[in-house]
Amino acid sequence: MTGRFTGRVAVVTGAAQGIGAATAHRLAEEGAAVAVVDLTQERAERTAEEIRAKGGRASAYGCDVTDQDAVDALFARIDEESGGVHILVNNAGITRDGMFFKMPKDDWDAVLTVNLTSVFNCSQAAQKYMTRQKYGKIVSLSSRSALGNRGQANYAAAKAGIQGFTATLAIELGPFGINVNAVAPGYVATAMTAATAERVGASAEDHQRLAAERTPLRRVGRPEDIAAVVAFLASDDASYVSGQTLYVNGGAR
Incomplete structure (x- = not known):
């Protein structure tokens, strides 16, 4: 395959499903050799197999991205096997929703660690x-x-942290030819938002319908919508874009 990412090696975390899987597919379709990373190699393998079945290049890796030593070893292995690390997509994330006044400390720690500390670990290794x-x-x-967002004090804090982290890395890594950006999706139909629907006592379908009614474009996002924006920011088409967070939410304010 030839395209914007021919000759590039892309690492996508949390790539077993949802936005991560869609992003891995999109980058591979445009020529990247994709390291599909999830908590276990077995989870990652399905996405990698799907990419290879369509003629793309992909390898599956299992890694706990909250473990800095494991992350360092992962990137060393990817570099050795693939010949470099050109693109990193930090997608791995979890939710542990609940009202702040009764949020267990363990739920706070888990979300901050998986959603924010993992971004530190992977970015530091990749750079x-x-x-x-x-x-x-x-x-x-x-x-x-x-x-x-009501019921997401932990998740909101982690995702806001990514925006500050992104802006800072763009300043520090820019002199080395590294672009650093973030994408902030609105409502996207994934397993994660389905779990949110369940938490509030709604079906995924009803939850999506209500979200669509509040969105100017009158639909919810698809993983492929987000993958397209990630691909733009990972490409040389965005070579003068850095330190930015792009909201992708159908016009919602």
């Missing part, structure tokens, strides 16, 4: 290879929830 080659693209998944 070693990116600075060496004087080229790199880091795109992290924030969220519209960064602006505040």
Whole structure:
């Protein structure tokens, strides 16, 4: 395959499903060799197999991205096997929703660690290879929830943290030819939003319908919508875009 990412190696975390899987597919379709990363290799393998079945290049890796030593070992392995690390998409994330006044400390810690500390771990590991080659693209998944969302104090804090982290890395890594940006999706139909629907006592279908009614474009997002924006920011078409968070939410305010 040839395209914008021919000759590039892309690492996508949380790529077993949802936005991560869609992003892995999109990058592979445009020529990237994709390292499909999820908590276990078995979880990642399905996405990698689907990519290979369509003629793309993909390898599956299992890694707990909250474990810094494991992340360092992962990137060293990807670099050795694939010949570089050019693109990093920090997508891995979880929710542990609940009202703040009764939120267990464990739920706070888990969401901050998986959604924010993992971005630190992976970005710090990736930049070693990116600075060496004087080229790199880091795109992290924030969220519209960064602006505040009832029942998501932990998730909102983590996703807001990604925006500040992104702006700072763009300043520090820019001199090495590395672009750092974030994407903040609104409502996207994924397993995660289906779990949110269940938490509030609604079906996924009803939850999506209500969200669509509040969205100017009158539909909810699809993982492919977000993947397209991530691909733009990871491409040389966005070579002068850095330090930005792009909201992708159908016009909702």
